[in-house]
Amino acid sequence: MLKAFITDIDGTLTDDRRRLSTRAVEEIRRVVDAGIPVVLASGNTLCFIDALSKMIGTEGDVIAENGGVYRHGYTGDRHSAGDRELCFAAYKRIIDTFQPKGEELRLYSNDYRYSDVAFARDADVNEIQKLLADMPVQVVDTGFAIHLQSEGLSKGAALEKLAELMGLTPADFLAAGDSINDVSMLKISGTGVVPANASPEARAAADCVMSKPFGEGTADALARYFP
Ligand SMILES: O=C(O)COP(=O)(O)O
Ligand SMILES: [Mg+2]
Numbered sequence: 001m002l003k004a005f006i007t008d009i010d011g012t013l014t015d016d017r018r019r020l021s022t023r024a025v026e027e028i029r030r031v032v033d034a035g036i037p038v039v040l041a042s043g044n045t046l047c048f049i050d051a052l053s054k055m056i057g058t059e060g061d062v063i064a065e066n067g068g069v070y071r072h073g074y075t076g077d078r079h080s081a082g083d084r085e086l087c088f089a090a091y092k093r094i095i096d097t098f099q100p101k102g103e104e105l106r107l108y109s110n111d112y113r114y115s116d117v118a119f120a121r122d123a124d125v126n127e128i129q130k131l132l133a134d135m136p137v138q139v140v141d142t143g144f145a146i147h148l149q150s151e152g153l154s155k156g157a158a159l160e161k162l163a164e165l166m167g168l169t170p171a172d173f174l175a176a177g178d179s180i181n182d183v184s185m186l187k188i189s190g191t192g193v194v195p196a197n198a199s200p201e202a203r204a205a206a207d208c209v210m211s212k213p214f215g216e217g218t219a220d221a222l223a224r225y226f227p
Pocket of ligand 2: 177178
């Protein structure tokens with residue numbers, strides 16, 4: 001039986017312009033009020049997700065930076081992992097190669113990150129991967145940003161640890177996500193669902209593909225699995 005819900009944010013609760021689905025918010029509030037724990041899990045920063053958690057009305061169980069950071073409740077300890085210096089060295093190598101070609105590769109919320117480095121999607125990810133082949137760094141394109149992250153970190157690996165702190169197992173969770181950075185948690189959770197906009201990798205990892213895209217699809221999944 002599913003006992004909890006973990007959800008990605010961009011492309012799963014929001015549309016492709018990052019506008020939050022009010023129906024998804026209402027469905028999350030309904031399940032929170034019914035006593036179902038809800039985890040927000042994103043590539044975004046802890047402070048961004050905290051603000052969103054407060055305003056949606058969840059209890060502060062969060063995974064940030066694609067699993068590099070997690071925390072149980074608003075007052076729990078912040079767990080962060082990964083070699084950010086190394087990710088930053090990888091980013092330097094990328095800009096030395098790509099900026100002379102006119103690509104800007106703007107950093108995203110650099111001052112607020114503990115684990116990864118995220119930047120604008122204006123360079124080819126395959127080329128970046130080739131450039132960093134000798135470094136133990138993952139290159140993750142979420143469809144919203146490119147992330148450089150230490151190997152071994154993922155939303156799924158963080159879910160394993162966070163679930164334990166919550167007195168649950170990953171199998172207790174319904175998971176929702178739209179992109180390659182959600183594959184690990186879609187696979188490890190009890191049931192994985194994706195909205196209709198999901199990437200091929202996320203669809204392949206899911207148990208169920210919703211007929212509607214973005215937050216509308218996720219709201220339908222909550223209505224179906226937590227009626
Ligand atoms: O930060 C990103 O790149 C995407 O964020 P998401 O994990 O909420 O989709
Ligand atoms: Mg997403």
